[in-house]
Amino acid sequence: xxxxxxxxxxxxxxxxxxxxxxxxxxxxxxxxxxxxxxxxxxxxxxxxxxxxxxxxxxxxxxxxxxxxxxxxxxxxxxxxxxxxxxxxxxxxxxxxxxxxxxxxxxxxxxxxxxxxxxxxxxxxxxxxxxxxxxxxxxxxxxxxx
Numbered sequence: 001x002x003x004x005x006x007x008x009x010x011x012x013x014x015x016x017x018x019x020x021x022x023x024x025x026x027x028x029x030x031x032x033x034x035x036x037x038x039x040x041x042x043x044x045x046x047x048x049x050x051x052x053x054x055x056x057x058x059x060x061x062x063x064x065x066x067x068x069x070x071x072x073x074x075x076x077x078x079x080x081x082x083x084x085x086x087x088x089x090x091x092x093x094x095x096x097x098x099x100x101x102x103x104x105x106x107x108x109x110x111x112x113x114x115x116x117x118x119x120x121x122x123x124x125x126x127x128x129x130x131x132x133x134x135x136x137x138x139x140x141x142x143x144x145x
Contacts, residue, residue: 001082003089006044006056008036013053014046021072025133035060035069043093047073047082057086059094059102066094066145068104071113083116095145102145105131105138117141 006014011032018026035042035058047055055073059066068090073083094102106113108127122141131138 001047001049001054001085003045003047003085005039006032006036006046008033010046010053011036014056017053017056017072017074020074027070043090045086045089047077047086049077049082055082055086057083057090059090061094061097061099064099066099066102068102078112083113084120087116087120091143091145100145101142103140103142105140107132108137108139114139114141117143 011029014032015026015029018032032044035044038060041061043057043059043061045057046053054077055071057071058069060069061067068087071083071086091102103125104117104122105128106117108114120143122143125140125142128138128140130136
């Protein structure tokens with residue numbers, strides 16, 4: 001596995017992964033382009049296995065606040081440490097940029113993701129009802145950097 005910053009030429013593979021992971025909730029090309037357009041505010045990483053884009057993570061920050069905005073892992077590589085590796089690298093980058101904490105929202109029914117975040121020392125903050133378009137609740141989480 002290798003991890004590196006996303007470049008515009010990666011977008012086709014990122015969009016393919018996004019569609020497979022999120023189907024009708026998949027982000028559009030323009031949403032990803034907006035992160036690429038602000039490298040001073042975003043951390044947009046991908047993990048590849050044998051040259052194939054297998055996961056990505058996006059973090060975004062202002063001067064005082066950081067968020068993990070999205071993370072996706074190909075079904076074939078879930079549970080193999082890609083998400084944890086991407087998150088650790090993103091958090092390291094945020095820490096180097098002077099941020100002291102990172103936040104995220106996760107579907108309340110996504111037990112695998114919540115388990116990963118707890119293992120990485122994220123703390124539960126609160127439940128957010130009807131956060132997602134389909135009415136599903138989210139769990140707000142925070143981790144000191």
